[in-house]
Amino acid sequence: xxxxxxxxxxxxxxxxxxxxxxxxxxxxxxxxxxxxxxxxxxxxxxxxxxxxxxxxxxxxxxxxxxxxxxxxxxxxxxxxxxxxxxxxxxxxxxxxxxxxxxxxxxxxxxxxxxxxxxxxxxxxxxxxxxxxxxxxxxxxxxxxxxxxxxxxxxxxxxxxxxxxxxxxxxxxxxxxxxxxxxxxxxxxxxxxxxxxxxxxxxxxxxxxxxxxxxxxxxxxxxxxxxxxxxxxxxxxxxxxxxxxxxxxxxxxxxxxxxxxxxxxxxxxxxxxxxxxxxxxxxxxxxxxxxxxxxxxxxxxxxxxxxxxxxx
Amino acid sequence: xxxxxxxxxxxxxxxxxxxxxxxxxxxxxxxxxxxxxxxxxxxxxxxxxxxxxxxxxxxxxxxxxxxxxxxxxxxxxxxxxxxxxxxxxxxxxxxxxxxxxxxxxxxxxxxxxxxxxxxxxxxxxxxxxxxxxxxxxxxxxxxxxxxxxxxxxxxxxxxxxxxxxxxxxxxxxxxxxxxxxxxxxxxxxxxxxxxxxxxxxxxxxxxxxxxxxxxxxxxxxxxxxxxxxxxxxxxxxxxxxxxxxxxxxxxxxxxxxxxxxxxxxxxxxxxxxxxxxxxxxxxxxxxxxxxxxxxxxxxxxxxxxxxxxxxxxxxxxxxxxxxxxxxxxxxxxxx
Numbered sequence: 128x129x130x131x132x133x134x135x136x137x138x139x140x141x142x143x144x145x146x147x148x149x150x151x152x153x154x155x156x157x158x159x160x161x162x163x164x165x166x167x168x169x170x171x172x173x174x175x176x177x178x179x180x181x182x183x184x185x186x187x188x189x190x191x192x193x194x195x196x197x198x199x200x201x202x203x204x205x206x207x208x209x210x211x212x213x214x215x216x217x218x219x220x221x222x223x224x225x226x227x228x229x230x231x232x233x234x235x236x237x238x239x240x241x242x243x244x245x246x247x248x249x250x251x252x253x254x255x256x257x258x259x260x261x262x263x264x265x266x267x268x269x270x271x272x273x274x275x276x277x278x279x280x281x282x283x284x285x286x287x288x289x290x291x292x293x294x295x296x297x298x299x300x301x302x303x304x305x306x307x308x309x310x311x312x313x314x315x316x317x318x319x320x321x322x323x324x325x326x327x328x329x330x331x332x333x334x335x336x337x338x339x340x341x342x343x344x345x346x347x348x349x350x351x352x353x354x355x356x357x358x359x360x361x362x363x364x365x366x367x368x369x370x371x372x373x374x375x376x377x378x379x380x381x382x383x384x385x386x387x388x389x390x391x392x393x394x395x396x397x398x399x400x401x402x403x404x405x406x407x408x409x410x411x412x413x414x415x416x417x418x419x420x421x422x423x424x425x426x427x428x429x430x431x432x433x434x435x436x437x438x
Numbered sequence: 439x440x441x442x443x444x445x446x447x448x449x450x451x452x453x454x455x456x457x458x459x460x461x462x463x464x465x466x467x468x469x470x471x472x473x474x475x476x477x478x479x480x481x482x483x484x485x486x487x488x489x490x491x492x493x494x495x496x497x498x499x500x501x502x503x504x505x506x507x508x509x510x511x512x513x514x515x516x517x518x519x520x521x522x523x524x525x526x527x528x529x530x531x532x533x534x535x536x537x538x539x540x541x542x543x544x545x546x547x548x549x550x551x552x553x554x555x556x557x558x559x560x561x562x563x564x565x566x567x568x569x570x571x572x573x574x575x576x577x578x579x580x581x582x583x584x585x586x587x588x589x590x591x592x593x594x595x596x597x598x599x600x601x602x603x604x605x606x607x608x609x610x611x612x613x614x615x616x617x618x619x620x621x622x623x624x625x626x627x628x629x630x631x632x633x634x635x636x637x638x639x640x641x642x643x644x645x646x647x648x649x650x651x652x653x654x655x656x657x658x659x660x661x662x663x664x665x666x667x668x669x670x671x672x673x674x675x676x677x678x679x680x681x682x683x684x685x686x687x688x689x690x691x692x693x694x695x696x697x698x699x700x701x702x703x704x705x706x707x708x709x710x711x712x713x714x715x716x717x718x719x720x721x722x723x724x725x726x727x728x729x730x731x732x733x734x735x736x737x738x739x740x741x742x743x744x745x746x747x748x749x750x751x752x753x754x755x756x757x758x759x760x761x762x763x764x765x766x767x768x769x770x771x772x773x
Contacts, residue, residue: 136561338544
């Protein structure tokens with residue numbers, strides 16, 4: 128187990144190294160430079176700016192310097208905001224994480240329940256209803272869903288009721304999290320519920336459920352004690368990619384609902400060619416995804432005793 | 439006189455499918471006494487497993503449906519019993535072990551816990567008592583280091599060990615009847631013998647009746663007291679093991695026994711087999727189910743179902759050949 132974790136961590140560092148290198152050189156291949164947008168800067172001022180951010184040195188030297196700084200945990204100063212990248216990321220990520228975790232919890236719990244109900248009540252109205260919701264979740268992109276929710280639950284409902292139950296933009300109170308979390312989570316909910324349904328049907332027709340029945344357990348005892356844990360296994364497997372899709376989904380949702388999260392910075396930094404900010408956000412997201420996948424894999428070993436985490 | 443544990447009379451079970459009604463069991467009458475082993479033998483698809491599962495109402499209903507007949511298990515009317523009542527009967531009065539021990543245990547629950555579950559449910563033992571009892575059960579089926587084994591998961595057991603654990607689980611609440619549905623089919627031959635020995639020994643110890651479903655006649659000879667031969671959803675012949683092996687009267691029983699490879703058979707001699715396949719139970723034949731494959735088949739066999747003839751006390755067979763008016767083999771011009 129310990130050996131496995133160490134091995135995975137070494138791989139993680141390697142992955143990050145490749146990621147940083149790729150991102151660094153790809154940024155530099157983009158035409159233009161961070162100061163292009165500003166109106167007529169004098170050549171001396173430009174030279175000073177370039178010197179300040181180390182952009183006057185050869186690219187390879189810049190790369191070595193950047194890599195060296197990354198090793199000490201310093202992601203540099205943002206060129207656009209003139210603040211340390213680390214500071215901006217840690218500040219805005221709290222908001223993104225808050226939104227992402229809410230969406231994730233909603234998607235997982237509702238998805239598992241929906242899928243399980245669909246399987247248990249196979250062929251009934253409940254099954255069709257669950258799968259209809261799943262179909263909508265899979266096929267409607269989050270930005271359309273977000274806009275539709277804003278229009279009907281935000282604007283129209285406010286007109287009808289005369290009070291603001293679902294704010295359509297901004298951040299700060301619990302009410303503000305409802306629409307964006309729902310819009311962000313529905314896609315993953317759909318994936319989870321479809322997977323859960325298939326896996327539950329599989330488990331319910333398995334021999335050990337028959338054994339459980341032959342022991343005299345009631346239907347609910349069979350479901351809770353024997354079926355659910357086994358059926359949830361494939362869902363755990365896709366938790367890694369699900370976390371990734373929810374996190375990357377925040378980029379879009381945050382701009383639609385005007386939420387001051389990291390996703391917003393991710394998008395604008397590319398537009399501004401803010402080299403340090405692009406690097407910082409990519410490295411941060413990369414590291415986050417690597418950690419999430421590792422945690423999910425370790426979790427899998429805990430839930431399924433047959434999974435041995437060795438080599 | 440041993441107490442009667444199970445009486446099945448005129449049981450008919452059908453499955454409603456898109457293609458129509460499949461008559462899987464077409465009038466089965468059986469009984470099992472305390473401490474007795476009844477073997478039900480026959481080819482695949484002849485209704486053995488359906489009959490057995492119906493005793494516990496384990497086959498999902500619908501599509502399965504008890505059309506007619508009665509099942510009396512230790513005083514309980516199974517056909518009329520509600521789900522709640524069945525839950526009290528299952529595992530307590532009657533338990534079952536299945537064909538494939540590799541898939542019959544919950545892979546994510548410790549073996550001991552799976553046994554404890556039954557004990558808590560039916561015997562209302564406390565956690566610690568149930569645990570101790572589960573370990574005793576594992577010991578009884580000769581699983582070495584039962585304390586440690588109880589904490590292990592099914593994938594840490596070999597096939598034979600798992601079947602032992604299944605037997606321990608099934609017998610944990612001292613059921614009056616144990617249904618063993620092809621318990622050794624998925625195991626290799628040496629393990630088969632061990633499991634059958636274990637079953638025979640435990641049966642004497644706790645006086646449980648056993649219904650053994652199998653198509654392995656070798657297994658039958660070793661353990662069964664009585665045998666019921668099933669074909670196309672009916673019991674075609676029933677009697678003591680000796681009667682079935684040495685004084686069988688039904689052509690199907692005869693053909694089954696002839697299909698066994700024997701040691702005095704010549705090396706180059708091909709194995710005997712019964713030509714053809716069992717009839718389609720979606721549209722069961724009007725006459726005897728075996729008529730199409732029977733080498734003694736007469737006109738009446740195709741037209742009318744044979745009645746049951748009692749040959750001696752307990753030895754019964756359903757075949758027109760046994761009718762007093764039936765012409766002798768010479769008269770029929772038999773080969």
